[in-house]
Amino acid sequence: MRVLIVDDHPLFREGLRAALASAVGIEVVGEAESVAEVPGAVATLDPDVVVMDLSLPDGSGLEATRRLTEQAAADGCGPVPVLMLTMADDDGSLLAALQAGARGYLVKGAGRDEVLHAVRTVAGGGAVFGSDIAARITTLLAGTRLREAGQLFPALTSREAEVLDLVARGLDNRRIARELFVAEKTVRNHVTHIFEKLHVATRAEAVARARDMGLGDS
Template sequence: MNAQNETAGHDHAAAAATRRVLLVDDHPLFREGLAAAIDLDDHFTVVAEAASGEKALVEAARTDPDLVVMDLGLPGLSGIEATRRLLMAHPHIRIMVMTMSEDDDNLLAAMRAGAHGYLLKGALREDVLRALHTVARGGAVFGPQTTERLSALFAAFGSAPAKEAFPTLTAREREILDLLAVGLTYRQIAQQLCVVEKTVRNHVGAIFSKLQVHDRAAAIVRARNAGLGPQPQ
């Protein structure tokens, strides 16, 4: 009896850990192939598909996915704007861009919109699944070519303003990062922004993820290196 209960509990935990995925792409054959590949991994299940940005918003509201695989070249509402609106309406969603575009402007625009990953459509199935696992765990992932381009772009920024140095951060996240760099506590930041402390902590968690740091001290170092907070005279 106990063994049965334990097995049932394990199965329930495994089911609960399955990540719900929404696919957004205007090419049915690509969606079909990607859905088949993703469904082979027990950690994911495709709960909906959308051929446009507008439909993506509808399906996200209907199915409440954990992950969205987003194309950029969509008819009507762009993948960039769809990403931005999805994250405004559903902040918990993690979004990975999959596109044919190797354009630097699209890459940075996707990051500014809040995308957590950026892969080209030529990526191998195992690379796509590995990227989905990373994004699902709260990390950010970019393909090898994309990483090289990002490194070059960030090197070109030099001592650029924080908005350029941290293109993945939203305006509110940059504001909070600046206040952290000044030395304010979470409570002080909440009071200054007229929000509850939990909201600040949620934003800070997103900041840590996007900056790929593990604690407040590391985030402050990154922020001050980018020109936020008090600077040495």
């Protein structure tokens, strides 16, 4: 079983590689640190499963997963299975991972046996989720209200969530001000607070985060 590890933390990659390599029948064929490296690594190394972090230096593991799915569809073959292994334990990230095509989702800190079981299950065509996550999936998929920005980004106020959705739709601050019947300066303040809470530096990064979560649909 050939495994590709995608994570930008060298120490974590080293520990995960050691844990996987110690198991019979598993070979770590390579590592990647960014979204940009993933397609080439998959094409070159032909892994049976990709273990993917959610947060990468140049974007999201969700985007990398979607790219793999889209490329496989264009090539007329099935995508390489992706197991998300991440620090993110919020419902929005879990739902977005499912929508992106991930076959498994574990939170970092899961035990070695749980990780090995997940890798084998996903590589074999199954789906697997951490024991504390599985119980939430049915509720998540059933409730369309969970796609609302306020649910996906609980750190934001309801108004900030509304502004983020409009930003993700491509509206500039002037248009957003007209849509919400507020001053443009007020919108700028909301955007500043959104950047701070999402830990992003640019509008493009905020849009990418929002669209990863399914926001911005017209």
